[in-house]
Structures are given as C-alpha cells and as structure tokens.
Amino acid sequence: MTVENAEPPVLDGRTLRNVMSNFCTGVTVITAHDGESPLGFTCQSLVSVSLDPPLLSFCPAKTSTSWPKLRETGTLCINVLAHDQQDMCSAFARGGTDKFLGVEWDAAGNGAPALSGALARIEATVEQEHDAGDHTIVVARITDLNVLRHDGPLLFYRGGFGRFDA
Known part of the structure; x- marks a missing residue:
C-alpha cells in the first residue's frame, strides 16, 4: 500500500x-x-570512508569547544580506546577541565598526542568539513596507523560502556 502526499x-x-x-x-x-x-575530545562517530585514498570520518558537535582548536592544527591522532580506558573516555568528554591531567602520552609521528594504553592509533590530516545539522562531518586522510593491543575495545551501547571479546 502506498500513500501519496503523506507527510513524513x-x-x-x-x-x-x-x-x-x-x-x-x-x-x-x-x-x-x-x-x-x-588538545583532545572523546568521539564515538569514527568511520572508515575509503581505502584508496585512505580516508576516515568523524562528527564533532557544533557546540564543541575543543574541535575548533584541533581543526586549526590540521594534524590529528585518533586513539582507539581499549576496554579498560573508560576513565580516559570520561575525562576527555568533559569540557572546561585539564583533560590531560594524569594522562600518559607521547608524540605520534605527526606530533599529536598518542595516548598510552590505546588499542590502536591512527594519524590523519584534515581534508574536508561538511555541515550536518548540529554536527560537522570531518573527512581526514590517514597518514599512519597501527594496532597496539589485542585485548578488546571500549564500546558504547544504550548509554553505557562495555567490551567485546573475540
């Protein structure tokens, strides 16, 4: 059954x-x-976009005070959190605080902070931004990446955190 001229x-x-x-x-x-x-912020909207060229995407909120500062640098490190890094996730999700207080990190190859204990690390440069309602779609070119651990990611589901064991 089709309904013509129905309002969504x-x-x-x-x-x-x-x-x-x-x-x-x-x-x-x-x-x-x-x-x-x-500089840094928690993000759960990461997605692989293309293998050739190697691109990824993520979507910061337009209300983010961190994203404009990161954008200006042009070089990023995407730290994929491991199952035991929920405290780190929470710390980087809060605004108006020293997010790096007590966090161990080294400079990635592109100079962005590579967080200790991360499951994987992806270095990237910002290529494009697109308006998307109350968020911005960022497309970034992957310049380097590696897996650092093999014991499971931090997952977000129905407002809570968990893990996946393969």
Whole structure:
C-alpha cells in the first residue's frame, strides 16, 4: 500500500536517541597539539570512508569547544580506546577541565598526542568539513596507523560502556 502526499513523521530527539543507542560504537579520543599544549575530545562517530585514498570520518558537535582548536592544527591522532580506558573516555568528554591531567602520552609521528594504553592509533590530516545539522562531518586522510593491543575495545551501547571479546 502506498500513500501519496503523506507527510513524513515528526521525529523527536529523545526517540531518535533511544533508537540509535541500539547501535554499538567504539570509542576514540581525537587529539592534536597546537605547539603549546595538547588538545583532545572523546568521539564515538569514527568511520572508515575509503581505502584508496585512505580516508576516515568523524562528527564533532557544533557546540564543541575543543574541535575548533584541533581543526586549526590540521594534524590529528585518533586513539582507539581499549576496554579498560573508560576513565580516559570520561575525562576527555568533559569540557572546561585539564583533560590531560594524569594522562600518559607521547608524540605520534605527526606530533599529536598518542595516548598510552590505546588499542590502536591512527594519524590523519584534515581534508574536508561538511555541515550536518548540529554536527560537522570531518573527512581526514590517514597518514599512519597501527594496532597496539589485542585485548578488546571500549564500546558504547544504550548509554553505557562495555567490551567485546573475540
């Protein structure tokens, strides 16, 4: 049965959030260094976009105060968090704090902070940004990457954290 000229349903934010929370995501901390201090924020919207050229994408909120500072550097390190890094995830999700307080890190090859204990690390440069409602879609070119651990990612599902054991 088809309905012509039917108005699409109005979707409220709460319903959208409830339904989308059924999609499990990994958790990352995206970092950069502005030459004076390390910068970073928690992000769970990371996705591989292309193998040739090697591209990834993520979507910071337009309300983010961290993303504009990271954008200016142009070089990023995407730190894929391991199952035992929930505290790190929470620390980098809070604004107005010293997110790197007590966090061990080294400079990645591109100078961005590579967080100790991460499951994997992806270095990238910002290529494009696209407007997307209350978020920005960032496309970045992967310049280097490696797996550092093999014991399971930190996952976000229905508002809580968990792990996956293969």
